[in-house]
Amino acid sequence: MNKVYNSEEEFLKDYNPDDFKKLSMTVDILIFSVSNEEVENYRKTDKKKMSILLVKRDNYPFKDKWCLPGGFIGIDEELDEAPKRILKRETNIDDIYLEQLYTFGSVNRDPRMRVVSTSFMALIDKNRLKENLKKSASWFDITLYEEKNNIVDIVLDNGIETINFKIEKILREKTTDRYSFKVLNNDSIAFDHPLVILSGLERLKNKLEYTDIVFNMMPELFTLGELQQVYEVILGKKLLDPAFRRIIANKVEKTKMMKTGEGHRPSYLFRYKK
Amino acid sequence: MNKVYNSEEEFLKDYNPDDFKKLSMTVDILIFSVSNEEVENYRKTDKKKMSILLVKRDNYPFKDKWCLPGGFIGIDEELDEAPKRILKRETNIDDIYLEQLYTFGSVNRDPRMRVVSTSFMALIDKNRLKENLKKSASWFDITLYEEKNNIVDIVLDNGIETINFKIEKILREKTTDRYSFKVLNNDSIAFDHPLVILSGLERLKNKLEYTDIVFNMMPELFTLGELQQVYEVILGKKLLDPAFRRIIANKVEKTKMMKTGEGHRPSYLFRYKK
């Protein structure tokens, strides 16, 4: 039975914070960006791909496997500050779009001890951090293959190494869009990070349709063709030009500048409308 | 510098899980339902309101204040199992719709020690637990007043007591729909639970438009008028009958049963379409 106290001060003086077994918390960050894949034909535009920043683990557990940038939360650190600190450490940039995604708390997700991890999604224009990257970090291009039976095949490629894992999506209940994820094969990614990556990609896809977050991944100036390509690669489908332009018309403003030298008609540069 | 190990076993043997200061985690559950407010006029239908289950704290901190049902996560308990356990304890029902919302981790949100809390949203048809409620728990009807300057005034009423708090919503960045919340006045709710309540209400409102979660709050059989009222009270606006019926037409199926005795034309009972 609880002892009864007469004031909050009295209660706190008597309180032993170690009555419950404590646990560790980490944050993991999905740093997304878009990259250009050069194409041999001088006329064709570069093919855009989603890309994600991974770091190679240099010690156990999961030594030599790739994982999301992350780290432990300080006992006196705000939950929202931890991912900012880690982003600063990894990219040396402060003002990056950051959003909390989901908290993963399976009992055995870390072999060391009980660790609960909150995942965040960061969106950035990759050009902003050309040479700031740490050596252990690498950008991986993402390709998603949606197979039948709700199995998703995810291929990550950093130009040197190709990583591949499959996840089965199981609808949890018929009233929502929520899935349970089951990792079918994964040899190269640490922890439960395959789940984190897929759920981040799905969140991004979702939010694309009702927010303007895509502009956090765009440079200051861009053509509508480039913007459309980014939409297409995230949504995983082609869009019709006129429809696309109608929808984003009031979100962007045309500049007088043009992008030329691409082997075809130049296009106007636009910026996100303040 | 990290010591280098030759295998994961070797590493784990040497690993001291107490190198980092640990913290406590709790879960808080927003248990939402709808209630009927009786109306004097025998012809008129009952007015529906959103309601939420709160419990009165019987000890410090925040003694005698109302808070969300919740509790500490066991060191060997899955994060998703904790809210199920607590729901079972509070309502004695197993199959309740449950969804993770957001993790709150301000350093000083609990005066005892560092506590990070993951909030969940549960949706239930209140009629399923008529007499199962614990004595300390109480259903509060929710009324939301959206004032100018992005201030929301929230009034909770359990028939005996009226609680009121105001929250200012501050848009975080122009590319999204995300707000920072600032509690302006709150005398009766414990912890940061005013924030949790508001963010849950917003999530519910959002999800109403692209999922079928509303049916988790409905009884097996309902009239379209009742369903429309629930939509209206969550969305905070009136809907036009023909438009509403067009939209939900393929989600429900008509039965041969009718609801009569309401002082006006009877209506068919529908059920959620499997």
Next chain:
DNA sequence: CTAATAGTGTCTATTAGACAGTATGTT
């Protein structure tokens, strides 16, 4: 000239909004 993308005009199909009208129970 050709290949490739940029950008627009317009028709059609679909969906959402609005309003008016008819239907049918209770008291």
Next chain:
DNA sequence: AACATACTGTCTAATAGACACTATTAG
């Protein structure tokens, strides 16, 4: 009969999808 809600028909407005067409550059 009066009231309140149930339910439907239909017109209009707005939006999305489809396709064809013109424009403009580098090579």
